[in-house]
Amino acid sequence: MGMHGSGTTMVAKALHDAVASADVALDRQQEPELASGINEALLRHAGGSWWQPPSQDALEAVLTGVLSEVRASDIQRQVTGKPDARPLRERLLHPRPWVLEDPRLCLTLPWWRSRFPRARVLWIQRDRDAIVESLLHRPEVDDEAMNELTASTAHALVERYDEAAIRSVKVTGAPFLPVRYEALTSVDEEERRAAWTAVYEYAGVERGKPDGFDPRDRAAELAGGDGRKGELGASLPPAADGPLVSVIVPNYNHAPYLDARIRSIVDQTYKNVEILLMDDCSPDNSREVLKSWAARDDRVTLLFNDANSGSPFHQWQKGARWAQGKYLWIAESDDVAELDMLATHVAALESNERAVLAYSQSEIIDEEGQPVSSWNEQYRVIFGSTVHWESRFTAQGKDEVANRIVFSNTIPNASGVLFRKSAFDEAGVPETTWKLNGDWLFYARLLQLGEVEFFPEARNKFRLHRQTQRMRSTKAMATFFEVLALLKIFETEQWADSKMVQAARREVSGWWARSMFHAPPTTGNLKANAKLYREFARYNPRINRMILRVLLSKAWRFAKRSVGIPSAPFSAGS
Secondary structure, X not given: OEEOOOOHHHHHHHHHHHOOOOOOOOOOOOOOHHHHHHHHHHHHXXXXXXOEOOOHHHHHXXXXXXXXXXXXXXXXXXXXXXXXXXXXXXXXXXXXXXXXXOOOHHHHHHHHHHHOOOOOEEEXXXXXXXXXXXXXXXXXXXXXXXXXXXXXXXXXXXXXXXXXXXXXXXXXXXXXXXXXXXXXXXXXXXXXXXXXXXXXXXXXXXXXXXXXXXXXXXHHHHHOOOOHHHHOOXXXXXXXXXXXXXXXXXXXXXXXXXXXXXXXXXXXXXXXXXXXXXXXXXXXXXXXXXXHHHHHOOOEEEEEOOOOOOOHHHHHHHXXXXXXXXXXXXXXXXXXXXXXXXXXXXXXHHHOOOEEEEEXXXXXXXXXXXXXXXXXXXXXXXXXXXXXXXXXXXXXXXXXXXXXXXXXXXXXXXXXXXXXXXXXXXXXXXXXXXXXXXXXHHHHHHHHXXXXXXXXXXXXXXXXXXXXXXXXXXXXXXXXXXXXXXXXHHHHHOOOOHHHHHHHHHHHHHHHHHHHHHOOOOHHHHHHHHHHHHHHHHHOOOHHHHHHHHHHHHHHHHHHHHHOOOOXXXXXXX
8 A cells, every 4th residue: 555645656656557456446547436436435434535635533433343344355346357356366376566546545544544454554655845845836626736835835834744644554564665755756866766665575575667757857846846845934133132041951971962062051142141060970081061151151050969969850850940041951061053043043933822831853973073973864764754844834832742742752852952951841850760751751841831843953963982882782671661751651541542542552562572672681671672572572472482583583683693694684674
């Protein structure tokens, strides 16, 4: 099945050309009217259509309550064009897949998966602005295009389909492969070939044309717009001065990074700040570095602990109690920021009194400050799509929590966030007994109080180094208990519906299955894994299969190293 974004027809045709089989039904001209008709009927019963999607509640009521008489065998007979054929015989004689290509699958996938539980999803994704431009220039077609689309409504439509796609693949547990349309049509032959190879291999069909279709000039496509794209995500003018911002720098043992960190604070274009430099009894020379900055800038105050607090969130709490500003920036001591970040975030919060926080995209850097990757790569791994974070947005905090934060802490780093202090105080400090996920829970609680402002530019530089990795690896088992406790709170507080919470639990069980053998085999870890197994088995009936795949994968890698086997046939997936 293909879903979401333009390009599904192109891929469907490519698979059709690659599979010379009578039982393959593809693109809109070739696939039976039954398939697209079912999707449209489902949306119509829910009070919508493809360009005016129904509400989630209405949609889910329909997906479980209408067209229940339509069975998988009925659909397959229609697809193959053999009304008298028996499905089992057809699968044996014609084992190759048939493909349903329809963006409405984003919304209707649970209905199809209930009939075809082995179905796999090819998720064709395209740059959001390009999709918006395409929607705005579509010819007027009955039941296909909305004649009064504007840039903002087209943008909202793309966002709705992306949100529905994420929900569908998470809740149904469907295996899916996200493929970028831009890679499929890239002028870079190597990139294009790799993308098409992935499509063919995932679909389990013989390779068609190795390079797919002719590359397209994406820049030229975008240049053909009519200017309406400018309505989307217009940047706010950065402020130079305004209300007081309290900058808290909670430090522990980060002396090598403090100069770069503090310099990126004192040199911000926004100047009305107070800076609290904290230290949690570091064993290195952090305090000497911090004192040198206090001597240079009268906006700096020092606050040193007499004993180690044992949690970074104790430092958040202590700093927030000291802070006098309208806004609060917790600038982690090993990170750095672009010099316009604070001004940008202040302008956003000043212009939207409903917003409780503003944050910018984060870029991961190494110990030397060199770029490693954008956090968008993390979003792609977790959600399969980065559409939501490709452009500037203002969103309801509760929606962010219910649709995305339930699965992952999508605010990657406190250093990239500016908080409204009144909301910060109302939400209460993060769980100080938690080691790694207190910020995740805190954001979920805070966002119940208002809106969020996001900027896609990577203004925050999140440093990844050996100390960070070592801390996380030594607390690996603890983090799973924290996440389970967090999801229990989501369920109790009804921050997300039960289907999403259960899907999140299944996903966490997959993380655990893939990481459980990385922890040292200590008595404590063995007991922790046994307890986690009992917990995850309640939520994931496939947990034993997942663990077996991990063991097979590890055994194969060991054999490969021992005897030089060239490649591994197993992968530890869900």
